[in-house]
Amino acid sequence: MIRALARVLRGLREDRFFLILLAALVAFSVFDPGRIPRYGALVDWPTIAALAGLLLLTKGLELSGALRRLGRLWVGAMSTERAAALSLVTAAALLSTVLTNDVALFVVVPLTLGVCRLTGMPATRMVVFEALAVNAGSALTPIGNPQNLFIWQLSKVSFGEFVWQLLPLVAALMAALLTLTACSFSGRPIRVEEHEDVPVDRLLLWASLALYVPFLVATDMHLAGWAVAAVLAAYLLMRPAVVAELDWGLLLVFVLMFVDLRLLAGLDAVRGAMLGLGLQRPENLYWAAIGASQLISNVPAAIALAEYARDWRVIAYGVNVGGFGFMVGSLANLIALRLTGDRKALRTFHAYAVPALLVAAVLGYAILFFAGCS
Numbered sequence: 001m002i003r004a005l006a007r008v009l010r011g012l013r014e015d016r017f018f019l020i021l022l023a024a025l026v027a028f029s030v031f032d033p034g035r036i037p038r039y040g041a042l043v044d045w046p047t048i049a050a051l052a053g054l055l056l057l058t059k060g061l062e063l064s065g066a067l068r069r070l071g072r073l074w075v076g077a078m079s080t081e082r083a084a085a086l087s088l089v090t091a092a093a094l095l096s097t098v099l100t101n102d103v104a105l106f107v108v109v110p111l112t113l114g115v116c117r118l119t120g121m122p123a124t125r126m127v128v129f130e131a132l133a134v135n136a137g138s139a140l141t142p143i144g145n146p147q148n149l150f151i152w153q154l155s156k157v158s159f160g161e162f163v164w165q166l167l168p169l170v171a172a173l174m175a176a177l178l179t180l181t182a183c184s185f186s187g188r189p190i191r192v193e194e195h196e197d198v199p200v201d202r203l204l205l206w207a208s209l210a211l212y213v214p215f216l217v218a219t220d221m222h223l224a225g226w227a228v229a230a231v232l233a234a235y236l237l238m239r240p241a242v243v244a245e246l247d248w249g250l251l252l253v254f255v256l257m258f259v260d261l262r263l264l265a266g267l268d269a270v271r272g273a274m275l276g277l278g279l280q281r282p283e284n285l286y287w288a289a290i291g292a293s294q295l296i297s298n299v300p301a302a303i304a305l306a307e308y309a310r311d312w313r314v315i316a317y318g319v320n321v322g323g324f325g326f327m328v329g330s331l332a333n334l335i336a337l338r339l340t341g342d343r344k345a346l347r348t349f350h351a352y353a354v355p356a357l358l359v360a361a362v363l364g365y366a367i368l369f370f371a372g373c374s
Contacts (some may be wrong), residue, residue: 007248015249021256028263035263042262043255046224047153049284052061052251053215053228054143058103058234060242064201067095067107083122085129085177085185088112092130093137093174098212101134101145101332109339112298119190124342128349129181131336132324136173138332139320140166143216146254147302147319155312159220165313169320172363177356184352237334256298259288265307279309286368289318290361293329298322313370321364325357326350 001329012018029036061067064147078084088108091133095104108130117122138144142152208335211231218227235242264270267287278284292301298319323330327337337345 003244004159012249012252015253018249018253018256019333021253021260024260024264025256027262032263033221038258039259043258044150044153046069046222046298047150048144048254048258049228050103050149050153050219050299051146051254053219053224053231054100054149055246055250055327056118056228056231056242057208057215058099059246060204060211060235061099062103062107063242063245064205064208065238066200066205074257077217079188081119081188081190082182082185083179084115084119084190085126087126087132088115088126089177090180092133093177096138096310097141097144100143101138102335104138105335105339109336110293113340121185121190124340124345124348125184125341125352126255127336128345128352129184130178131330131333131349132353133174133335134176134332135251135320135323135330136170136177136360139323140170140174140315145299145320145323145330147299148316150299150306151304151312151316151319153222153224157312159216166316166320168367169317169364172367173360176359176363177333180356182219201239207234209237236253243364254299257303261300261303262307263305271308274308279305280315282311283365283369284313285309285314286318289315290322290325290357293319293322294326294357295328297328298330317364321357321360324360326354329353329357 004308010306021097078087088111092108095107099107109127109142112126112130113123115121116126135145139148140163142148142159150165152159154284156161157165175263211234215227215231218224218230232243265274277288279288289298289301289305295301296304300313301322303318306312309315324331327346335351337349342348
């Protein structure tokens with residue numbers, strides 16, 4: 001555990017986003033030290049508990065090796081570049097609905113880079129499309145991405161109701177993305193040889209799968225704290241490595257985000273500016289969510305806007321659409337580009353992601369305000 005703690009601290013020292021959040025907290029504390037004892041109340045602990053549980057479960061699935069083996073077999077069965085691209089994009093989107101968008105990338109991208117080395121497919125372009133795919137697919141469920149997890153806890157609606165409300169948007173986004181994918185990759189024949197036998201930890205696999213549904217049910221019943229405690233205890237008894245490998249730094253980042261953004265939202269100048277945007281009007285709220293996501297990323301945008309408006313569905317549409325566009329729109333974008341190892345990936349990403357934002361924004365607006373879904 002000491003080694004794991006050292007790894008977390010080393011990662012935090014290199015995490016610019018964390019350092020910015022920490023610096024902001026120090027500044028708030030210096031200018032208004034009287035609020036320090038109330039910082040804990042600013043954190044949405046049910047959301048943090050739900051996120052911790054999901055990270056544990058997905059880490060268990062990842063470390064079991066089953067997803068990696070399944071992915072290699074699936075892609076190895078594809079006969080053309082276009083078929084492989086469509087399968088990888090679809091897999092990334094589907095995985096993101098249950099494993100969160102960033103975990104889906106950690107599963108799919110390493111596999112993709114290996115396949116591209118074997119087949120000559122354009123690796124950076126493929127990873128960019130997978131980043132777009134997880135942004136689209138993860139919008140469907142409350143557990144697909146951190147902003148949905150927060151909005152779900154805020155809305156108090158059921159898991160099924162949340163999915164039903166986001167389904168039209170995700171269906172439209174995926175139809176557009178799959179069409180673009182088919183046009184962007186050729187029908188060149190490919191052949192992928194299976195060179196590696198990936199071992200599977202069956203106990204870890206089945207235990208993680210068995211814990212998944214009860215955890216979701218308990219979270220849906222607003223018992224996320226008890227649920228994460230049970231999952232944590234199970235892994236500590238069965239496979240402590242899962243707990244050691246968890247991204248504890250990410251949880252700390254989200255805690256700081258809640259505190260910083262709610263302190264910022266409470267400033268008179270900020271409150272006045274936000275109230276002047278007319279966020280009680282759904283149209284204004286939708287465009288504000290997209291715009292804020294391009295500036296501060298969609299998770300902080302969701303947290304900030306929830307302080308001024310309660311239309312969770314419009315916020316969800318706006319911040320999920322806002323994951324496209326500029327790299328900062330979603331943390332998943334940053335993860336995908338970092339995994340490519342390509343210094344020119346930023347240019348390729350924006351060549352596809354910015355037009356995707358324009359299309360997604362129009363689709364989302366049409367569904368919310370012209371298709372009777374508002």
